[in-house]
Amino acid sequence: MIRLARYMRPYLWPALFSVIFVFLQSLANLYLPTLMADIVDTGVVKGDLPYIYKMGAYMLLVTLAAGVLTVLANYLASKVAAGFGRDVRNKMFSHVETFSLKEFDQVGTSSLITRTTNDIAQIEQVYMMILKMMTMAPLMCIGGIIMAISKDAKLSLVLVVALPLLIISISVLARKGMPYFKAIQKKMDRLNLILREELTGIRVIRSFNRTKHEVQRFDEANKDITQTSIRINQIMSAAMPLMMLIMNLSMVAIVWFGGLRINSGSMQVGDLMAFIQYAMQIMFSVLMGAMMFIMIPRAQISATRVNEVLDIQPDIQDTKRNGSEKIDENEQGVEFQNVTFSYPGAEKPALSDISFTAQVGETTAIIGGTGTGKSTLLNLIPRYFDATHGSVRINGADVKTFSLDKLRRMIGYVPQKSVLFTGTVADNIRYGNERATDEEIEEAARTAQADDFIREMEEGYDSVIAQGGKNISGGQKQRLAIARALARQAEVYLLDDSFSALDYRTDARLMSALGRVTQSAALIIVAQRVSTVLHADKIIVLDDGRIVGMGTHDQLIKTCAVYKEIVDSQLDKEELA
Known part of the structure; x- marks a missing residue:
């Protein structure tokens, strides 16, 4: 005391x-x-x-x-x-x-x-x-x-x-x-x-x-x-x-x-x-x-x-160097350089020797089985965890050299479990960018394929979202979470399995719209479904925390046995859908 x-x-x-x-x-x-x-x-x-x-x-x-x-x-x-x-x-x-x-x-x-x-x-x-x-x-x-x-x-x-x-x-x-x-x-x-x-x-x-x-x-x-x-x-x-x-x-x-x-x-x-x-x-x-x-x-x-x-001193220390980061204009996007990460007390690393680049204007998809380290990989970019070895870089600068405030302002993040707050629909989308205008909020919602169901609600964008989004469906929550990230107008978008509650048709329309909007940003998505990553510019296949394949769908179907196994396991379901 x-x-x-x-x-x-x-x-x-x-x-x-x-x-x-x-x-x-x-x-x-x-x-x-x-x-x-x-x-x-x-x-x-x-x-x-x-x-x-x-x-x-x-x-x-x-x-x-x-x-x-x-x-x-x-x-x-x-x-x-x-x-x-x-x-x-x-x-x-x-x-x-x-x-x-x-x-x-x-x-x-x-x-x-x-x-x-x-x-x-x-x-x-x-x-x-x-x-x-x-x-x-x-x-x-x-x-x-x-x-x-x-x-x-x-x-x-x-x-x-x-x-x-x-x-x-x-x-x-x-x-x-x-x-x-x-x-x-x-x-x-x-x-x-x-x-x-x-x-x-x-x-x-x-x-x-x-x-x-x-x-x-x-x-x-x-x-x-x-x-x-x-x-x-x-x-x-x-x-x-x-x-x-x-x-x-x-x-x-x-x-x-x-x-x-x-x-x-x-x-x-x-x-x-x-x-x-x-x-x-x-x-x-x-x-x-x-x-x-x-x-x-x-x-x-x-x-x-x-x-x-x-x-308790947090492991993630803020550098407090607002605006002093050295950015290479020739290197736009997110780069992983020989990244290894282990959770405290774990017997083996969750990620081992991860190296790839997600360029601006490209869609980079990450796919793999459950527990292969997909979400962990995304969490290293906004520094929810720090890499044990190697470095994660944005626009050529190590993420550790950015202040946490600036780093996270550069990122539009959609978590695996969509989280909404008590308030109106507009308030929840504006949570990603408090200065966003009504027009920008509506544009973000249209891109996220949320505008139609929002307008069908009694009060439209002024409709109240219950605590945790209990009064809307899982797919609607995911689309609002994506709209919130898009309203941020970020340099990097991270979508962690944010399509799981969407039907295949909405999934396809959303991916097409994201491709148009993110021409000036790097888009990295984690997905379980092949249909979501099918047209990505680059697909990274993870297995047991390691990259076992990288390329387009057509390339991986021929060269990566793990990817082919995932495709084969989902093929019938997607054809039926």
């Missing part, structure tokens, strides 16, 4: 004034029992009504002042804590955005969500408590002890016995509860993971009639976290009765021994009443301190989890 305290710097003055107001509020609260004692000992005992009214007015003023100070202190503390939480969440999100796919896999999406929301909320809550209590608790405790001793030193011996008992009890309970606080955060990650899987995979779950299985899986995780929460609450629930028992026994002892002191003439009634108030303040300040010491270790666990994410 100390490391995260640096995010409090912008709120130093509000935090300081909050502490000052708490300090003044505490002084006011400490002064009230003395005023009450004076009213009883001087006003009530002597029957001096003017004195009672006068001191009563003072008490009212002090109480009002304490109330105003409490409101101001709480407002400032809440403002500081909320601002801190906002800044840490922003920092967390912006840092996570720099992660490569490796770091996402390392932490896990569900854990990142928990750390960005639940963990930061825990820290935010504790910082607010610290601002409100770190001054009040010690001041009320020390000030209360001083004032109690000033009323009657011998009666204060009751507190010498009560306070250690109170502190020991709290310490024992906190030590028992701490392991459960650590466990519950991990179990929250697990619950979020299952919930996310079930919500995103609801169609698969229903299609395989696995609803009961998933409900049971969620129920087990939910019961696990519930049992841990119950155990924590059982331990913490023992705290209040134990604290109240000690406090009430202390009050009984104070009243008993205080009565004896009054009978002996060593103490006045007003002083006893004030002493009781100070004893209550002392014990409640100990309770406040105990609450802080219980919450701080829990927040420390959350802070450790947040710092773990903030400490």
